[in-house]
Amino acid sequence: MESKLDVESVLRTITAGAVAIVPGVRWAGISLIQGRVIQARVPTDPLVAKIDELQSELDEGPCITALRECHTVHIDDMSQETRWPRFAAAALKLGVRTSLSFQLFVLNDNLGSLNLYGEKASVFDEDSIFYGEILAQHAAVAMAGSKAVEQMQRAIASRDAIGQAKGIIMERFHIDAVQAFALLTRLSQDSNTKLVDLAKNVIDTATGDDGR
Known part of the structure; x- marks a missing residue:
């Protein structure tokens, strides 16, 4: 701001x-x-x-x-x-x-x-x-x-979302970080969805499962 x-x-x-x-x-x-x-x-x-x-x-x-x-x-x-x-x-x-x-x-x-x-x-x-x-x-x-500052802030937010989604997948499927990222990447390609958007969906789903 x-x-x-x-x-x-x-x-x-x-x-x-x-x-x-x-x-x-x-x-x-x-x-x-x-x-x-x-x-x-x-x-x-x-x-x-x-x-x-x-x-x-x-x-x-x-x-x-x-x-x-x-x-x-x-x-x-x-x-x-x-x-x-x-x-x-x-x-x-x-x-x-x-x-x-x-x-x-x-x-x-x-x-x-x-x-x-x-x-x-x-x-x-x-x-x-x-x-x-x-x-x-x-x-x-x-x-x-x-614009550079805004892009950097978006990049940090994307990185954090992907990291959080990786953690959720690792815990849910009992796999390591490399496998979790590979799974996210493959799902992103198969569904033609941006990786960060897919990560946010994973987070939203997990939040809904845990908090509702």
Whole structure:
């Protein structure tokens, strides 16, 4: 939990920094994509979350394109934008005139996008893109670190579950650890079930037999 809070703090500092130092930025946020749903994270203003919701509803927009096509997307003037006309028209109504979206990319993992918005057209220049890319790199590293921690925690939980299931099988069938693991592996392959899921089933069954 502490690591997640630390990462959240870093990301909030990054989006706040984007508003403070990137030329032309009025609002900023980080977006994650789950299927077709865009989720707003650490927005500097509720408007940023509305922009993400809008792109989810329309299934179009610069953030979605940055996430799916893995490149930086710049809209110089929403009133002249033709790639995503429905999004551009809706964004203009919210007061957003220009945008920059940077993919957050580390070690082949597409982690999300850093989105910067302006209230005037043509305010983003080469310096805006340069500073935006630096901030996006920092955000990606922070998120990759969080992801690594979560993966490690899942790995530990899986290891513990498999170890517990081995112990149950050893006791029930009077076999050693190697034989118990071989049995689990074979059952996993025969049933086309992930080893950790099978181990959890063994534990749940044992708990039900012993406690009910």
